[in-house]
Amino acid sequence: MKIGLLQCDDVAPALIGPHGNYPDMIQTLLRAVDPDTQFQVFACHQGQLPDHTANVDGWVTTGSKCGANDDADWIARVSDFIRVLWQTRQPLVGICFGHQMIAKALGGRVERAALGWGLGAYQTTLEQQEPWMTPWHSQELQLLASHQDQVVELPPQGRVLAGSGFCPIYMMQVGDTCLGIQGHPEFSRAYLEDLLDTRRDRITPERLLAARHSLRGSTDDLLVGRWILNFIRSVQRQRAD
Template structure:
């Protein structure tokens, strides 16, 4: 499988020597699930735009410190490219910021969470089982997270697949070939721990302490890696669900 990574930010330079950059994290995650996967990275946050929607079997975004509601040229351009992918029936997986931008580009709404920062490991309940959710896991999913914004209103044709009281639209599917995930299956516990410390002044010591405590919990990153690849494969083949 050949995947185009739509890069929307860089890991802080202070953290890159230990953790790499965001595209590195996504490649590490998905290669562990299928070593045959190939990637091309597009630095969308630096103005790079793919020349064709047909260049890859599927597409995936990174997260970003920006908001999907920000009025930057590259965000408008990426929103337009997402709409081109939609029109061309191409698979797209949005991670965190990408999940939010997908929703907004397709007519949904994104807002600041009234419950503050989501940081650390969080549980969410799958509400709609899909054929690509294989292997199936019947318990609540636990993924790492780092966000303030979240999808507040689904776009037309959107369906909630998983949610929680903290983030009701945690995972959504739009049509057959768009999937949005608020959590970060590509993050590691070590990165989230360092990121929490790095952003302590913005987040607050109490939330940082809670986040670090939550990192003792199990996370289902590899399960989500298989789900993402399964979703792209099924959407590319034209299968429903």
């Protein structure tokens, strides 16, 4: 399988050395599931948008410090590209910012979370089981997270796959070809710890302490990495039929 990575930001320079950049993290996650997975990276935040006919099996978008509602030319171009992928029925998986971009580009709504930052490892409930969600081990899902915005209204043909009281639209599927995940299965605990340190001036001490405490628990990063590849393969099978 070959994945087109839509890179929407860079890791802070001080953190790239120990943790790598966003595409590195996603490649590490998905290769831990399938070592033969190949990647082509497109630096969308620097104006490098691919052609939708690129020779890839599916697309994955990274997170970003930007917001889906920001007024930037490259964000508008990514939105246009998402709509082309939707129209041509190509598999697309959005992570955090990418999840929000899918929702907004296809007619949903994204807003700043009323309850503040979503930080650390927090648990959500899977509301339905899709065929590509294998293996299946629990109704609960826990991933690392770092976000202020979230999807508050699904696009047409969207449905909620997982949610919580804090983030009701935590995971969604739009039609048969788009999957959005608010959490970060590609993040390591060490990276999120260091990221929290860089945001001490923007986050209350109480929220930081709670986020750090949550990192002691287990997460379902490899499970979700497998689901991402399963989802892309399932779309490809449908297109071949």
